[in-house]
Amino acid sequence: MSDKKANEPENLPPAADGGLLDRRLFLKKGLSFGAGAALVGRPFRASADEPPPWMKTPGEPFTNYGVPSPHEKEAIRWISANSAAPGNGISWTPLHKLEGIVTPNGLHFERHHNGVPQIDPHRHRLLIHGLVENPLSFGVNDLLRYPMVSRLCFVECGGNSNAGWHEEPIQTPVGYFHGLASCSEWTGVPLAIILDEAGLRPDARWLVAEGADAAAMNISIPVEKALDDAVLALYQNGERLRPENGYPLRLIVPGWEAVLSVKWLRRLQAATGPVMARNETAKYTELLPSGKARQFTFVMEAKSIITFPSPGRHLHGPGLYQISGLAWSGRGRIKRVEISADGGRSWAEAALQDPVLPQCFTRFRLPWRWNGAPLVLKSRAVDETGYVQPEREALIAERGRHGYFHYNAIVCWAVAADGSVSHTYG
């Protein structure tokens, strides 16, 4: 068999059952795909070259600030707001419409309690008070003069993916199931610098953060985390924050549930204990099967989702595909993502797209030859601490049936013979 033939997908050795191929397949230089016979695109042999109508007339002029194509109107946040109080609710990042790891600012998910305050940055102030030697008040222009850091990291609502607790598998596109998670490059002032300037007293163990929205949303953060890697963010993906993401100032607490990354930040009060706010008692506290309650469950554990194929993103007949998805962990870097195409009996390691950063979305990809038979796809993330994303049964055994937050079980997609994809519990 010639080298060329050996490289044709039909002749490649499997990496696991169900048609999973070696993750390096699409990375090799000079690989032959057998003149397209097995690839899933549908080009046609062509030599005609009629210029399209938009080549026959001058185009549109320059713009100061660009917007998406009018043909991409489906790539929007899906809003699930309280009809009686339209500023209370959530909007979802359409992860099924996106690629790579960066979420564009216009599509970052939202969780608001009383709408988006329209803040004049010249009048906004941040107060550092409570158990500090020097209570301080900062204007936005003051903070803009401080040393900054940038980091690409995810922000994920503690309630993301909670449809996974439902008795029946929810049937929606990926973004409306897992899209209370987004990933941006945040730039701002390390909170440690500001706390050092204010002088935390030795008995200050918690910070109570409060936003300048009409709900005065507040939450408690352990001082250790605040000093470790929390950031007073002023910029998102290069530009200043958007109003719905906390303009002009939000806290970013990397890897922890997003309720701690308080938007429109106006106060940080140092205290000996947590304030026991609504969002750490009535919410984000859950009864376990043992009768004990989980509280202050800050870290978002490792999770992964296959974004292609997925519900609504169907297969167009048997052939060679690339499985693609996202993985992340609040504990650090993603170390490995494994994919199964036989419901979990055999697993193949996916390729991780550079860069692989701590507390950041990581894009994974794996070549796959689908033979047209029904099967179940799963992905499983492992992070650098060795934590392995659990199966749903294991998560429920540990956490019981009262769960609402921190759902991170392995997700299963059932692929039917007609190429349609649905959510299944396996």
Added chain:
Amino acid sequence: MSDKKANEPENLPPAADGGLLDRRLFLKKGLSFGAGAALVGRPFRASADEPPPWMKTPGEPFTNYGVPSPHEKEAIRWISANSAAPGNGISWTPLHKLEGIVTPNGLHFERHHNGVPQIDPHRHRLLIHGLVENPLSFGVNDLLRYPMVSRLCFVECGGNSNAGWHEEPIQTPVGYFHGLASCSEWTGVPLAIILDEAGLRPDARWLVAEGADAAAMNISIPVEKALDDAVLALYQNGERLRPENGYPLRLIVPGWEAVLSVKWLRRLQAATGPVMARNETAKYTELLPSGKARQFTFVMEAKSIITFPSPGRHLHGPGLYQISGLAWSGRGRIKRVEISADGGRSWAEAALQDPVLPQCFTRFRLPWRWNGAPLVLKSRAVDETGYVQPEREALIAERGRHGYFHYNAIVCWAVAADGSVSHTYG
């Protein structure tokens, strides 16, 4: 001297003259800044806490796609279009308004020859023809089914920074001098896969790329580069391309002058030689002092610019600051950025912000204690090939006075006693 006192900026050892400090200063945990005495922000001691007006009324509702705050109207692309033909010209990324390394899609620089075509993606096609075994025509939906890669990389016009060739130093904000460069996460199909499917003939040495704009902009690309790392990009920073950045399909040729990254890509014709288009003969070809001409000077050499302080971003009196800027190289990763605060006599190494990626913007930062005296700041990038960004005199000696493209000399900012910053040739 106590540890706390030793850590106060006044007592820190210099890293170079002119007040440059060790790059790790702001990275250390538990560092004291002397209760703010030396820091440049202007917080005030405060305990008052009057809720602002926007906390007293419900905020704005959710939106399907977000936009910047109305208070950030200065963070826009600056348009320099031909008044007689408004679709011919450029618009600049306001680098002086941005932080981190990602350029938001709405602010990516533009270079158009005949405006922005309004393309219906369902009617757009890519033709692969010329010296290939199988001429092929792809629709956008065909390409969306192919294996993809993502990469964060810069796109820089070959004419960026060309005001540096002027006899007198241009006095503009950084973005209107160096802002024909932007950095995004691009996702698309490796061109090598498509070329393999079409079957390049052995005598195919160049590809002629053509856009679907009314200018039918075209350019020639060596086959080696096309097979190495060129991408048929469909996504930019997660979402589908914007119209002004090539929607629905653009070529990305990492690290090479942006004229090769053809927008609205409609044709790739394999040929034995370059097509000798306007943009590789009348433009992008330059006479050297020797009488020979430079042509096909594809790679964008290493460059760095200090974005703070910079013209229009002044200092507010003596004190401790963070110098911040961007560096990049078309040859690979940035290895080192050095900063001088004494016009080039002594240099200190800046901290490079993670991630440091090949052919990508790299953010650098360095702590600096300005004593209020006038001085000249410079930055100098070194890439992983060992290439060192040249002084202006060296660049002119090599390239002569006919230069227009590929200006990458060290940039000098003169800081005056009043804290104002101007461009100088040193």
